[in-house]
Amino acid sequence: MTTPTFGDSLTALRNTAPLIHCITNYVAMNSTANLLLVTGASPAMLHATQEVSEFTALADALSVNIGTLSSPWAEAMLLAARTAHEHDTPWVLDPVAVGATRYRQTVCADLLALKPSVIRGNASEILALNGLAHQGKGVDATASTDDAITAAMALAERQQCIVAMTGERDRVTNGKAGFTINGGHSLMPRVTTLGCGLSALVAAFVAANPDEPMNASSAAVACFAAAGKRAGENAQGPGSFYVAFLDALYQLTPDELSHFAQREVSDAL
Amino acid sequence: MTTPTFGDSLTALRNTAPLIHCITNYVAMNSTANLLLVTGASPAMLHATQEVSEFTALADALSVNIGTLSSPWAEAMLLAARTAHEHDTPWVLDPVAVGATRYRQTVCADLLALKPSVIRGNASEILALNGLAHQGKGVDATASTDDAITAAMALAERQQCIVAMTGERDRVTNGKAGFTINGGHSLMPRVTTLGCGLSALVAAFVAANPDEPMNASSAAVACFAAAGKRAGENAQGPGSFYVAFLDALYQLTPDELSHFAQREVSDAL
Amino acid sequence: MTTPTFGDSLTALRNTAPLIHCITNYVAMNSTANLLLVTGASPAMLHATQEVSEFTALADALSVNIGTLSSPWAEAMLLAARTAHEHDTPWVLDPVAVGATRYRQTVCADLLALKPSVIRGNASEILALNGLAHQGKGVDATASTDDAITAAMALAERQQCIVAMTGERDRVTNGKAGFTINGGHSLMPRVTTLGCGLSALVAAFVAANPDEPMNASSAAVACFAAAGKRAGENAQGPGSFYVAFLDALYQLTPDELSHFAQREVSDAL
Numbered sequence: 001m002t003t004p005t006f007g008d009s010l011t012a013l014r015n016t017a018p019l020i021h022c023i024t025n026y027v028a029m030n031s032t033a034n035l036l037l038v039t040g041a042s043p044a045m046l047h048a049t050q051e052v053s054e055f056t057a058l059a060d061a062l063s064v065n066i067g068t069l070s071s072p073w074a075e076a077m078l079l080a081a082r083t084a085h086e087h088d089t090p091w092v093l094d095p096v097a098v099g100a101t102r103y104r105q106t107v108c109a110d111l112l113a114l115k116p117s118v119i120r121g122n123a124s125e126i127l128a129l130n131g132l133a134h135q136g137k138g139v140d141a142t143a144s145t146d147d148a149i150t151a152a153m154a155l156a157e158r159q160q161c162i163v164a165m166t167g168e169r170d171r172v173t174n175g176k177a178g179f180t181i182n183g184g185h186s187l188m189p190r191v192t193t194l195g196c197g198l199s200a201l202v203a204a205f206v207a208a209n210p211d212e213p214m215n216a217s218s219a220a221v222a223c224f225a226a227a228g229k230r231a232g233e234n235a236q237g238p239g240s241f242y243v244a245f246l247d248a249l250y251q252l253t254p255d256e257l258s259h260f261a262q263r264e265v266s267d268a269l
Numbered sequence: 270m271t272t273p274t275f276g277d278s279l280t281a282l283r284n285t286a287p288l289i290h291c292i293t294n295y296v297a298m299n300s301t302a303n304l305l306l307v308t309g310a311s312p313a314m315l316h317a318t319q320e321v322s323e324f325t326a327l328a329d330a331l332s333v334n335i336g337t338l339s340s341p342w343a344e345a346m347l348l349a350a351r352t353a354h355e356h357d358t359p360w361v362l363d364p365v366a367v368g369a370t371r372y373r374q375t376v377c378a379d380l381l382a383l384k385p386s387v388i389r390g391n392a393s394e395i396l397a398l399n400g401l402a403h404q405g406k407g408v409d410a411t412a413s414t415d416d417a418i419t420a421a422m423a424l425a426e427r428q429q430c431i432v433a434m435t436g437e438r439d440r441v442t443n444g445k446a447g448f449t450i451n452g453g454h455s456l457m458p459r460v461t462t463l464g465c466g467l468s469a470l471v472a473a474f475v476a477a478n479p480d481e482p483m484n485a486s487s488a489a490v491a492c493f494a495a496a497g498k499r500a501g502e503n504a505q506g507p508g509s510f511y512v513a514f515l516d517a518l519y520q521l522t523p524d525e526l527s528h529f530a531q532r533e534v535s536d537a538l
Numbered sequence: 539m540t541t542p543t544f545g546d547s548l549t550a551l552r553n554t555a556p557l558i559h560c561i562t563n564y565v566a567m568n569s570t571a572n573l574l575l576v577t578g579a580s581p582a583m584l585h586a587t588q589e590v591s592e593f594t595a596l597a598d599a600l601s602v603n604i605g606t607l608s609s610p611w612a613e614a615m616l617l618a619a620r621t622a623h624e625h626d627t628p629w630v631l632d633p634v635a636v637g638a639t640r641y642r643q644t645v646c647a648d649l650l651a652l653k654p655s656v657i658r659g660n661a662s663e664i665l666a667l668n669g670l671a672h673q674g675k676g677v678d679a680t681a682s683t684d685d686a687i688t689a690a691m692a693l694a695e696r697q698q699c700i701v702a703m704t705g706e707r708d709r710v711t712n713g714k715a716g717f718t719i720n721g722g723h724s725l726m727p728r729v730t731t732l733g734c735g736l737s738a739l740v741a742a743f744v745a746a747n748p749d750e751p752m753n754a755s756s757a758a759v760a761c762f763a764a765a766g767k768r769a770g771e772n773a774q775g776p777g778s779f780y781v782a783f784l785d786a787l788y789q790l791t792p793d794e795l796s797h798f799a800q801r802e803v804s805d806a807l
Contacts, residue, residue, distance in 0.1 A: 025314070026295050026298045026314065026564050027298045027299050027302050027314050028299075029564045029565045029606075030299055030565050030566075030568055030569065030730060030731070031299065033565050033730035033731070034729065034730050034776065034777075037727075037728045037729065037730055037776065038728055038775065038776045038777070043730065044635070044638075045563070045564065045565050045605065045606055046605075046606055046607065046635075046639075047606065047608065048607050048608040048609070048641060049608075050609075050639075050641040051607075051638075051639035051640070051641040051642065054639045054640070054641075055638060055639055058638070067314070067315075068298075068314055068315055068316065069315065069317050069320075070316065070317040070318075070341065071317065071319075072608065097313070097315075100313075100320075100324060100327070101315075101319075101320035101323045101324055102320070102323070103317060103319040103320040103323075104320065189306075190306045190307055190519065191303065191306070192299060192302035192303050192306055192312065193299070193302070236513075236516045236520070237307065237515060237516030237517070237518075237519035237520055238303065238306065238307045238515050238516065238519055239303075239307070239511065239512040239513065239514065239515025239516040239519075240512055240513075240515075240516055242512075242515075242777065243512055243777040243778055243780075243781055244774075244777065244778075245777065246775060246776050246777025246778075246780075247774045247775030247776070247777040247778055248775070249775075250728065250775035250776055250777075251774070251775055294583070295564050295567045295583065296567040296568050296571050296583050297568075299568055300568065336583065336584070337567075337583055337584055337585065338584065338586050338589075339585065339586040339587075339610065340586065340588075366582070366584075369582075369589075369593060369596070370584075370588075370589035370592045370593055371589070371592070372586060372588040372589040372592075373589065458575075459575045459576055459788065460572065460575065461568060461571035461572050461575055461581065462568070462571070505785045505789070506576065506784060506785030506786070506787075506788035506789055507572065507575065507576045507784050507785070507788055508572075508576070508780065508781040508782065508783065508784025508785040508788075509781055509782075509784075509785055511781075511784075512781055
């Protein structure tokens with residue numbers, strides 16, 4: 001589990017083009033599909049209760065994002081996550097704004113019981129999710145980054161999963177060890193739903209590299225960090241940044257990713 | 270209430286980064302989120318009846334757009350608008366295609382009763398909404414621009430709100446006075462849902478400048494007009510226009526907005 | 539029915555700016571609206587059962603895409619398709635992933651009974667739809683292109699409609715004759731929902747050219763092929779490709795389309 005293998009993870013993704021079943025929010029659907037396609041995975045968005053389990057059973061991985069949650073969608077998420085759990089299909093939970101309302105906390109508690117392979121969120125969401133799983137508490141927006149690392153590790157250990165926490169510096173952990181990933185660009189928070197798309201890309205990397213989920217999740221995060229850095233070089237603002245980001249993910253080679261990882265990724269959390 | 274203060278309104282928006290609860294149509298969700306983010310506001314899209322009131326109560330403003338209406342969404346819109354009304358939270362109504370079907374007229378009548386702070390629409394929609402509130406009539410697509418100004422003023426006066434009516438020349442009125450705003454670009458109608466995004470940006474400006482809703486609404490409209498003019502200078506078509514428009518909103522400074530307003534905004538309706 | 543008339547079909551589209559009622563998937567909504575707008579048609583997305591028939595009756599054509607299907611949407615699609623059928627309004631069916639689940643097969647069987655004017659899909663979808671209509675079978679992903687042509691012609695003949703089948707080489711047939719259309723670009727499959735948007739553009743072309751649906755459908759397909767070829771010339775990846783593609787559709791002249799058709803379109807299937 002060393003950073004130079006990130007390039008191999010990307011090669012595996014491109015060679016297998018895994019089919020990723022995405023149940024995500026309305027805002028993110030188009031950009032998530034594009035982010036998967038440009039990197040080399042195959043997206044599919046569907047959620048009807050009549051077909052969702054049937055399709056999850058065919059997919060190589062599942063990505064669930066609760067952004068624009070409602071009752072029929074929560075039902076679909078639970079059906080799909082249960083199918084993934086029963087088939088040992090990797091699945092990723094993106095707990096958007098879980099600390100904001102009681103409804104989100106309830107749905108996330110039900111989803112956590114179905115054992116996501118990876119949880120991908122920002123520091124506030126990881127703190128909220130850890131408090132939820134632990135004590136039923138909500139988000140603590142004023143908590144420090146150190147607190148978020150501790151929460152991420154606690155959550156990963158308790159859930160026996162990977163936690164990929166993104167922000168100015170990204171952290172990926174299995175509860176015991178992990179990676180810190182630098183890079184990216186200050187314009188990234190000005191483009192909507194990049195994080196949602198990253199959750200789906202994490203699912204794609206884990207599908208293509210099922211034996212090393214922490215490494216695979218970190219490679220996905222590093223792809224975004226590397227492409228973000230490249231895209232920021234000539235961007236005039238968030239509009240041209242997003243276009244360049246899609247191009248940069250498409251152009252990113254396994255060698256470039258491994259070299260980026262050697263410079264910008266450390267195994268200290 | 271003079272146009273040079275438009276720059277101050279933009280400064281206030283960027284300093285406060287207001288949280289805007291958007292209940293909008295599926296077509297507009299991604300671009301609305303991006304248009305808010307690039308200008309300096311913080312978007313949130315959610316609509317489940319289990320959480321919508323809880324979230325509106327936290328938000329700095331609400332933006333309701335009926336584009337891809339259906340029963341569960343209409344219920345969410347009414348719950349959110351009622352919460353906004355009860356909390357004195359500013360809220361904007363975007364009555365997409367209200368003249369097209371009876372269902373839209375019924376839902377809009379219910380929403381109007383909850384006293385939106387601002388109504389943002391095109392001339393046909395303002396005419397239809399005025400006819401609806403007044404006489405239960407539909408849209409008159411053949412009406413002249415002068416008729417639309419009269420309807421906009423009548424609607425604003427009766428509803429005791431601001432009406433922001435956009436088209437080749439934009440008009441913002443409180444029923445007694447107002448602004449006419451030039452600028453923009455002929456490619457803008459070739460990019461989908463820019464108007465929907467403007468409604469959310471109006472909500473953000475009013476949230477950041479709660480004491481002067483007409484000025485704030487006009488400043489939001491002028492942002493679009495200024496950024497549209499800039500974006501059109503080098504655009505090759507609607508695709509490159511949209512990218513440049515996002516960049517231009519991001520780059521627009523308060524000084525540039527005030528200078529634009531001095532040239533392109535008049536207080537004659 | 540000769541390829542040089544494709545330019546005339548585009549002229550008719552731009553002169554009439556037909557109103558296209560789109561009931562499509564969440565992923566495709568924004569790009570479909572933009573693809574229609576840049577080419578010269580007028581999109582409208584709405585699906586509430588309270589208004590869908592009322593609106594279809596006003597529209598110049600209907601486009602139905604089952605991508606992110608669910609019960610309320612299936613109900614809306616059937617209501618709209620029935621209205622289109624009763625009013626002799628042209629309507630297009632895009633049977634996304636019809637072979638993937640039994641639910642899609644059931645809904646598509648119901649839609650086929652309402653006689654779409656055009657079916658637009660990829661080879662797998664056309665094979666699945668033909669098997670479905672014929673024998674109730676699913677998709678055969680391993681079938682050859684020749685098999686897909688035979689299935690397309692059989693489906694067109696049995697349904698008495700046009701089948702527009704897209705891929706590396708596009709084919710449009712009425713069951714007896716048709717066109718093969720080259721062009722496009724290898725980046726097109728890396729951009730999500732271009733095919734979904736094409737289905738709506740086919741509806742727009744048929745609305746503007748109601749007397750020659752096969753020619754009109756082919757002209758729409760040729761627009762995409764011509765604009766894709768142009769957009770690919772300077773694209774750095776899928777992000778810049780999509781931007782250039784929207785610009786190229788906007789800039790495409792009827793003369794350019796006819797000249798493209800002379801080089802890249804043949805009447806051999």
